[in-house]
Amino acid sequence: DQQVKQNSPSLSVQEGRISILNCDYTNSMFDYFLWYKKYPAEGPTFLISISSIKDKNEDGRFTVFLNKSAKHLSLHIVPSQPGDSAVYFCAARADSGYSTLTFGKGTMLLVSP
């Protein structure tokens, strides 16, 4: 039973355009969401997060949007750069300080020059 779903295994975007990565979740107890970026042969690195009390969080080229009613979040990358090519994981945590992260399967983003 997958609680965090990233339904697009891959996404191709041209350099300079917007990349939109989507994530859906089923557990209504999730209240904190994170995006991680992973290059081949490296561990995931934290990118951006959002609390359920917000609907948007921005950090430079990266913006995460949260739609609680739809149980959906998205990561926007503008403008996309070739160095953004990586696998992006969506993760969520329930409302407990001792709860652990649940990850999606990831979306491989390819940004072409």
Next chain:
Amino acid sequence: EADIYQTPRYLVIGTGKKITLECSQTMGHDKMYWYQQDPGMELHLIHYSYGVNSTEKGDLSSESTVSRIRTEHFPLTLESARPSHTSQYLCASSELSSYNSPLHFGNGTRLTVT
């Protein structure tokens, strides 16, 4: 610059061997985790720890064991490796005191059991 270190990066080993995957962090984090990940799949939590002498099993059943004798060290041991253990193993850490502290990951160990 990595603050969490995993060794070895790659390991090819025969069935039945005992192996220990090492993980150390220099950030003083209380919480540490082991995740298992196969290509195209989500990260699955197999073990975690809130601090010294604390270990818990994760969501994914695993035949591995862990220990936490020192804050900075969280090794994972497989007593008898099998081909089904072939996977990438990722170690991570986070602060205990901060609820929204993100996980910091090591670069992983790619294990192949022949």
